[in-house]
Amino acid sequence: MKKLLISFLLVLTLAAPAVAKINVVATLPWIGSIAGDLGKDKVNIKVLVRPSQDPHQIEAKPSMILAARNADLLMYNGLDLEIGFLPILLESSRNNRIQPGKSGNLDCSQFINAIEKQETVDRSMGDVHPLGNPHYHLSARNIMQVARGMSQALAKSDPENASVYRANLASLESRLQKKQNQWSKIPLRGKKYIAYHKFFEYTARDYGFQIIDYIEEKPGIPPSARHVSKLLASAKKSGASGILTTAYYGKKEVHALAQKTGLRSIVVPHDVGSAAGINDWFSLMDAVLKSLE
Amino acid sequence: MKRGFIFFILLCSLATSGHVFAQSDIESRIRALEDVLKKQAETIKAQQIMIDDLKAQINKKTEVAAAPESKEKPAEVQPVQKAAGLFGGAAMSNPNISLVLNTYGYSSNLTTEEVRNRGIAGYTTRGIDRRNGFNLEAAELALYAPVDSFFNLYATIPVTEDGAELEEAYFVTTCLPRGHQIKGGKFKSGFGRLNSQHSHVWDFVDAPLPYRAFIGDEGFSEKGIQYTYLLPLPFYTIVGVEALQGDNDMLFGSDAASGIHAYTAFFKASLDIGNNSTILFGPSVVTGKTKTDTVAADSDFSGDTTLYGLEFTYKWQPSKDRGFKIQSEYLLRTQSGDLTDAGSGLGQSLERSQDGLYFQGIYKQADWEFGARYDILGLFKDDYTLAGEKQDWGRRPWRASGMINYNFSEFSLLRLQYNHDESDVTGKPNDELFLQFIFTIGAHPAHKF
Numbered sequence: 001m002k003k004l005l006i007s008f009l010l011v012l013t014l015a016a017p018a019v020a021k022i023n024v025v026a027t028l029p030w031i032g033s034i035a036g037d038l039g040k041d042k043v044n045i046k047v048l049v050r051p052s053q054d055p056h057q058i059e060a061k062p063s064m065i066l067a068a069r070n071a072d073l074l075m076y077n078g079l080d081l082e083i084g085f086l087p088i089l090l091e092s093s094r095n096n097r098i099q100p101g102k103s104g105n106l107d108c109s110q111f112i113n114a115i116e117k118q119e120t121v122d123r124s125m126g127d128v129h130p131l132g133n134p135h136y137h138l139s140a141r142n143i144m145q146v147a148r149g150m151s152q153a154l155a156k157s158d159p160e161n162a163s164v165y166r167a168n169l170a171s172l173e174s175r176l177q178k179k180q181n182q183w184s185k186i187p188l189r190g191k192k193y194i195a196y197h198k199f200f201e202y203t204a205r206d207y208g209f210q211i212i213d214y215i216e217e218k219p220g221i222p223p224s225a226r227h228v229s230k231l232l233a234s235a236k237k238s239g240a241s242g243i244l245t246t247a248y249y250g251k252k253e254v255h256a257l258a259q260k261t262g263l264r265s266i267v268v269p270h271d272v273g274s275a276a277g278i279n280d281w282f283s284l285m286d287a288v289l290k291s292l293e
Numbered sequence: 294m295k296r297g298f299i300f301f302i303l304l305c306s307l308a309t310s311g312h313v314f315a316q317s318d319i320e321s322r323i324r325a326l327e328d329v330l331k332k333q334a335e336t337i338k339a340q341q342i343m344i345d346d347l348k349a350q351i352n353k354k355t356e357v358a359a360a361p362e363s364k365e366k367p368a369e370v371q372p373v374q375k376a377a378g379l380f381g382g383a384a385m386s387n388p389n390i391s392l393v394l395n396t397y398g399y400s401s402n403l404t405t406e407e408v409r410n411r412g413i414a415g416y417t418t419r420g421i422d423r424r425n426g427f428n429l430e431a432a433e434l435a436l437y438a439p440v441d442s443f444f445n446l447y448a449t450i451p452v453t454e455d456g457a458e459l460e461e462a463y464f465v466t467t468c469l470p471r472g473h474q475i476k477g478g479k480f481k482s483g484f485g486r487l488n489s490q491h492s493h494v495w496d497f498v499d500a501p502l503p504y505r506a507f508i509g510d511e512g513f514s515e516k517g518i519q520y521t522y523l524l525p526l527p528f529y530t531i532v533g534v535e536a537l538q539g540d541n542d543m544l545f546g547s548d549a550a551s552g553i554h555a556y557t558a559f560f561k562a563s564l565d566i567g568n569n570s571t572i573l574f575g576p577s578v579v580t581g582k583t584k585t586d587t588v589a590a591d592s593d594f595s596g597d598t599t600l601y602g603l604e605f606t607y608k609w610q611p612s613k614d615r616g617f618k619i620q621s622e623y624l625l626r627t628q629s630g631d632l633t634d635a636g637s638g639l640g641q642s643l644e645r646s647q648d649g650l651y652f653q654g655i656y657k658q659a660d661w662e663f664g665a666r667y668d669i670l671g672l673f674k675d676d677y678t679l680a681g682e683k684q685d686w687g688r689r690p691w692r693a694s695g696m697i698n699y700n701f702s703e704f705s706l707l708r709l710q711y712n713h714d715e716s717d718v719t720g721k722p723n724d725e726l727f728l729q730f731i732f733t734i735g736a737h738p739a740h741k742f
Contacts, residue, residue: 050568052612053613054613057613057703057740058740059740059741059742060739060740060741060742061563061565061571061742062529062561062563062571062573062742063528063529063563063564063565063571065523065529066523066528066529069471069472069523069525070525080737083737084737084738084739084740085739085740087739088739088740088741090467091445091465091467092523093523094469094471094472094473094474094521094522094523095470095471095472096467096468096469096470097470099442099467099468100439101442102442110372111370111372123702123704123734145370148370149370149372152369152370221702248612248613
């Protein structure tokens, strides 16, 4: 009886078909895009969060748990951006390969220099991230570093194709370098913007523009009328080139403020798939920088 | 050596104290020393800035450097910083601690005494522990953290005015591969939907009538062990079995048998419909030995109980600001055994086969949620056979509820709920009003489906 049970369990565990491709689960669209550039036909990529969803707020849906169960490699943004669903997703996945500390668990933020780390925080300050600003993907510099870490993780998960991942990384790097040369010629240096959310800080750092004010008084919390009217007064005199937001946040507030101040409202695409024609990270960056011009 | 040194210093200080220094002299010396220290601190600061700059320059250089040739193995990529970890990093330290305060104001047309003694005839004699006025449900302390790379550990300790209780304390394996998992300790059973959730994440203040009639106000949390398996199918399907001690005093009772005497099995499946909709459904069953005094007044029941459940949840979440949710559970309980009068000691055979259903819908718009719920007992099955004779308890018990809640943030909630309760078929209806506050501090709550 006992033998039978053991052999039954063995059959269950071994029966999973041996697949040639490795399963990569990416939490966010941009992560899936870079992983796709590195893995190409050697990987199956499943992205958990759609561009229309807020990674802060979504639930660990059963279909996401199933995807994580079958993952060889889980790649995520980190810096607490996915704190609502990722811990429970990992536990519910019943997949030992992707647990923290294992080679199948890749926190992409470990490869970048996070800015705006907070020494002391509490929740009265809004959606603050003690580990640093988690929106680091609109930066070629960061992506270069993340891509190197990703390719290494892919090679570790799938040693047979390690040379392929390395070659793909090399071509990605040279493509990125070329693009970066183009992007750095876009005259953004010295420009000033007002932003809805703390979303563009790494981009500002890279291309030398400034975010002089925020419509959100506290990150993640809709602004008070008083704060908006205060902004209204200062925005006119600020010499800002525009008011920035993303498709799913603060569009109403930004448009209203733009109308009253005569400043341009700029809806910046925030992730791959957030607007037509943005099919990968490169076209995302093209669109982001073009929108800022 | 060290001792000698200390002795020397002592000697020196004694010697110097022997001299009569003017007060001002000492002060000026201290000031001079302070100045030196300040200057040193400044130097260190300046040097640190220089070091940081140099570091930044080095970083920049390595970034600007041309891509390495693809044929050669590139140098190992070193993380810029340690992976922060999933659980908030050092800022929220290990273990993760949270506290949920669940408190409400209550108003009923009945007196507190009447509410307390209000059972559901034929189902349970158990009333509701609730007072007109201010109520403190609990301040629930929750702790969790990975134990090591094999287990996660959880403990839930609701503290009430009567003291602290260990509602849950269990481990979950994270080391098993390919969909297997074991949970052990004291935990909320995977039976049904509401049962496995904490009451503060429910959409209504209280449990629906079928839970009140068959399981109890809070569902059943038992000592035992659970095994679950997430099947390798194209859609989500999970099976689970549990062996439980059987302490729940409505379903089982600690003294019903000398050992483990409750077992559950459940199956859940889920499908996504399009991008925005998800359904979750499945049957559950729990069976075991029973010894309880909640069946009829001044009587003890002992026998066997089986509870069947069927759950269904549908969620539509097109955006973060809008959503709709339907949730329903059907419970059927069969029971057979002897009902013994506590005074006379006379026993009669009792067979019960009764069911119940609740159905609720919640609509979410921005920070607001609006909900309605309908509960009914004895929907398809209402057999109560005492000593071979079928008993009639009158019409079906039912209840209707409406609620509005406002989320100040993810961590605080204000809820207004109204119940019209016709579960006491012989007495007056109970019209209840709740104003509930729920607050969460500490570790970030998990967003379960």
